[in-house]
Amino acid sequence: MWRPAQKIKWKPMPGVWPTREQARRSRLFSPIALGPVELATRTWIPAMVPWRATEDGFVTQDNIDWYARFAQGRPGAIVLEATGIRDVPSGPLLRIGDDRFIPGLRSLVDAVRQASEGETRLFIQVIDFLSIRRRPEPGRYLRQHLRLTDRHRTALAMEGAGDDAVREALVALPDERLAEVLDARELEALRLGARERVTDTYLPQIRELPQVLPGLFAAAARRAREAGFDGVELHYAHAYTMASMLSALNTRSDGYGGTLEGRARLPLEVYRAVRQAVGSDYAVGCRFLSEECIAGGSSVEDGMHFGVEFARAGMDFLSLSRGGKFEDAKPPAIGWASYPYTGRSGYECMPHHISDERGPYGRNFDPARRIRQAIRAAGYSTPVVVVGGVHGFEQAENLLATEGADIVGLARASLADPDWFVKVREGHGEQVTVCVYSNYCEGLDEKHKEVTCNLWDHVDLDPGGVRMSKDGKRRLIPPPWRRGPVA
Ligand SMILES: Cc1cc2nc3c(=O)[nH]c(=O)nc-3n(C[C@H](O)[C@H](O)[C@H](O)COP(=O)(O)O)c2cc1C
Numbered sequence: 001m002w003r004p005a006q007k008i009k010w011k012p013m014p015g016v017w018p019t020r021e022q023a024r025r026s027r028l029f030s031p032i033a034l035g036p037v038e039l040a041t042r043t044w045i046p047a048m049v050p051w052r053a054t055e056d057g058f059v060t061q062d063n064i065d066w067y068a069r070f071a072q073g074r075p076g077a078i079v080l081e082a083t084g085i086r087d088v089p090s091g092p093l094l095r096i097g098d099d100r101f102i103p104g105l106r107s108l109v110d111a112v113r114q115a116s117e118g119e120t121r122l123f124i125q126v127i128d129f130l131s132i133r134r135r136p137e138p139g140r141y142l143r144q145h146l147r148l149t150d151r152h153r154t155a156l157a158m159e160g161a162g163d164d165a166v167r168e169a170l171v172a173l174p175d176e177r178l179a180e181v182l183d184a185r186e187l188e189a190l191r192l193g194a195r196e197r198v199t200d201t202y203l204p205q206i207r208e209l210p211q212v213l214p215g216l217f218a219a220a221a222r223r224a225r226e227a228g229f230d231g232v233e234l235h236y237a238h239a240y241t242m243a244s245m246l247s248a249l250n251t252r253s254d255g256y257g258g259t260l261e262g263r264a265r266l267p268l269e270v271y272r273a274v275r276q277a278v279g280s281d282y283a284v285g286c287r288f289l290s291e292e293c294i295a296g297g298s299s300v301e302d303g304m305h306f307g308v309e310f311a312r313a314g315m316d317f318l319s320l321s322r323g324g325k326f327e328d329a330k331p332p333a334i335g336w337a338s339y340p341y342t343g344r345s346g347y348e349c350m351p352h353h354i355s356d357e358r359g360p361y362g363r364n365f366d367p368a369r370r371i372r373q374a375i376r377a378a379g380y381s382t383p384v385v386v387v388g389g390v391h392g393f394e395q396a397e398n399l400l401a402t403e404g405a406d407i408v409g410l411a412r413a414s415l416a417d418p419d420w421f422v423k424v425r426e427g428h429g430e431q432v433t434v435c436v437y438s439n440y441c442e443g444l445d446e447k448h449k450e451v452t453c454n455l456w457d458h459v460d461l462d463p464g465g466v467r468m469s470k471d472g473k474r475r476l477i478p479p480p481w482r483r484g485p486v487a
């Protein structure tokens with residue numbers, strides 16, 4: 001993963017934990033309405049893919065146990081991991097592209113209700129992503145996948161030569177010469193794996209995204225409602241289709257790119273289709289980027305514009321993340337797909353404890369605050385969820401008190417300790433297992449392995465009673481909290 005030039009080692013700074021009485025009077029543990037849904041507290045577990053679905057996208061018992069364990073901690077809301085809206089194979093990622101996925105998702109909803117005694121609200125993050133191929137073995141790419149053209153023949157001075165001869169000549173070329181003979185997209189396909197972009201409008205499936213996606217998102221949202229979720233979060237963040245539509249790099253000339261209005265057009269059309277499908281009494285919001293953090297990417301000012309437009313359209317909540325793009329991702333190993341959290345933008349999304357002087361805690365706060373202010377200045381009260389390195393009560397409370405957010409998201413901090421919420425609320429903050437921002441969990445995500453935290457995955461191992469990961473070495477869910485005395 002990318003690291004800043006400065007290598008300052010940061011330790012977690014959870015600050016002073018509140019007594020039960022202080023927690024009871026806090027903003028963090030006060031209720032808030034998201035349109036038709038009320039959260040008991042302003043705490044939120046953002047979407048995190050744990051790699052526990054079946055190969056064909058169904059919910060497993062491990063998924064159910066995972067979310068039930070998080071629900072025992074009683075956060076105000078959990079957002080279920082990014083779940084695909086298309087009915088196409090996408091590996092062990094959850095899917096909602098057909099009615100056959102509804103029963104499994106419904107069991108998951110039931111498990112969360114039961115484990116939180118009805119307190120935690122459950123949203124589902126719905127996602128569309130474009131095709132991305134694994135990084136090929138170079139000989140194979142040059143011999144089989146590269147589409148040969150006259151450009152290659154001319155560059156090699158092999159006009160009139162047969163395909164096989166040209167391909168073998170390419171295989172024999174040193175890297176620097178290959179970089180001259182192949183164009184930028186061919187080189188990308190060779191060195192990173194071919195990746196579709198929303199600007200590839202010469203491809204019918206890309207040209208037709210504006211016609212196809214509103215219906216797909218709407219059908220997914222209708223299924224989410226049927227499965228019992230409290231609402232849907234449209235995934236407009238990171239490296240995926242809708243974030244790419246919003247991106248400053250979206251130069252589509254068909255009315256769905258170029259200007260800020262053009263870039264926001266499909267996300268707004270998708271929202272309207274979803275709203276029509278689920279009705280006005282169902283919570284619908286989106287997650288988008290406060291900044292893309294890549295060269296030429298969207299700025300905070302762009303985020304301010306989008307935030308106001310989404311609020312104006314009637315979204316019930318807006319959740320702000322940052323970075324996490326393919327554009328600056330590191331080349332993956334051969335046979336692996338590019339991972340959008342390996343470059344600088346990935347670092348901004350999930351900063352590591354070895355950081356620069358700004359540190360890993362709250363890098364998203366200032367941009368998110370400006371976006372929230374723009375939304376308020378435009379006259380909308382849409383709740384804004386902010387994440388990024390939150391692990392202490394004072395930090396969260398201060399963010400709310402200074403009007404930096406309406407709801408505070410804890411992703412890795414809740415993975416390190418899903419009981420964070422109940423412990424802090426009950427005056428047991430000193431018993432929280434505090435995330436150290438090692439990104440061990442992110443490394444597992446990158447390798448598509450079951451996500452766990454190394455602060456607990458080797459604790460109280462009892463192979464007789466504990467569900468273990470496929471490699472047999474790690475427990476799959478955190479051990480139960482053994483309560484101590486109240487502060
Ligand atoms: C293992 C893992 C999986 C993640 N999966 C998703 C995802 O499915 N959708 C999403 O929007 N963000 C995802 N994220 C990003 C988190 O939601 C969050 O934005 C990020 O970790 C920063 O918050 P934090 O500093 O509280 O961890 C993931 C993060 C981790 C660590």
Ligand code: SF4
Pocket residue numbers: 412413415416434435436437438439440441442452453454455
């Ligand atoms: S592995 Fe655990 S401690 Fe490390 S970043 Fe992930 S949640 Fe935090």
